[in-house]
Amino acid sequence: MLFALTTEPIDPPALQKKMLSLQAGAFCSFEGWVRDHHLGRGVLSLEYEAYAELALKEGERILSEARSKFDILEAASVHRTGPLQPGDLAIWIGVTAVHRAAAFEACQFIIDTIKDQVPIWKHEFYTDGTDEWVDPASCSCSRLHDH
């Protein structure tokens, strides 16, 4: 499984180690970390909920699509679910390639597509005691404000 969900802390060096090869000159990674604020509100904690069966299928499909679309060697991703706090790693993506341009393009394609199409939802709990299911579609500035 190259796409995985986990309720445990994500370990990027261990994940990267499985991907490296003597043919891979370029490695690009993206990590999404939980921030302590969102649209001006203080974030105390959050919880990621997933439709696990479908999320795993979609995640694998996106990684396959990246491998056929870009000239890369490997692509992998892990998304954390359950309760997280500011400073926790929410998602990791790693891509290896012979040449760097493809690694960058594929990595960005994967995070963009995962955010858009993998059934995972963020429930934020704010410092003022309120909470909200984050809805990117209801915020006209969502493209600017997501990480």
Next chain:
Amino acid sequence: MLFALTTEPIDPPALQKKMLSLQAGAFCSFEGWVRDHHLGRGVLSLEYEAYAELALKEGERILSEARSKFDILEAASVHRTGPLQPGDLAIWIGVTAVHRAAAFEACQFIIDTIKDQVPIWKHEFYTDGTDEWVDPASCSCSRLHDH
């Protein structure tokens, strides 16, 4: 110093740790690894030579330029010099940002510009006993073949 040269193995997790903050939702990194082949020839080992004083100045200048050009929080890079072997990490770049698009753009700008403008040279030693100072300008396909 956000740009550094080292003759010791590069330690990405330690470097990243210094950069993360609760404001940084997005982290993008690039790593250049030594491959075991180059333009069809087997690579036994290589050596990176640097004009250290000027390389450090140029590296810092490029990181500053990235910070003013893109909406990022931090950018750092370490380039290894001296003897390396296939499978060794030659360069690491890390960028943090509030939003991911800027992190990707800045990271790619930094590696592209470092390769072009920082006075560091690669001396490759091949499995057939020959060796060569890699000259990107003498290879018409250099844009395709570098990592």
Next chain:
Amino acid sequence: MKITVLYFAKLKAVRGVSQETFDTPCQTIRELYESLGLNGASGMPHSQVKPAVNESFCGFDTELNEGDVVAFMPPMSGG
């Protein structure tokens, strides 16, 4: 026919349960969504919701079959 419905995120909050199994006379995903009142004021319009049946995305016009596991999903916000 007997089906199971899964609710996620805001729709789970609206419906008050994460899943339920019941008999329904509805022929399509659309009829089911509307019969549950999920497109009402406290819910979400169809345009914002992605349905799935048996762990695959589908359209609202997909027909229901005995034993189907249907899911209603608000806009995703992972990553």
Next chain:
Amino acid sequence: MKITVLYFAKLKAVRGVSQETFDTPCQTIRELYESLGLNGASGMPHSQVKPAVNESFCGFDTELNEGDVVAFMPPMSGG
């Protein structure tokens, strides 16, 4: 005047040393480069070489001064 010259990569191999200090009658970086024969068959044309003086990039028309540290650099291949 007395200057120090640093050679890197292929130019170091061509010149046989990584640096040397000597007296020169040359007025510019260009004259120095040519007087060293570095633009010859075994060397590199000016167009491929970046000169520096006192740890800053400069042009071939830069004038030399007593005590300058000049560097001749082939196309870079780091990263």
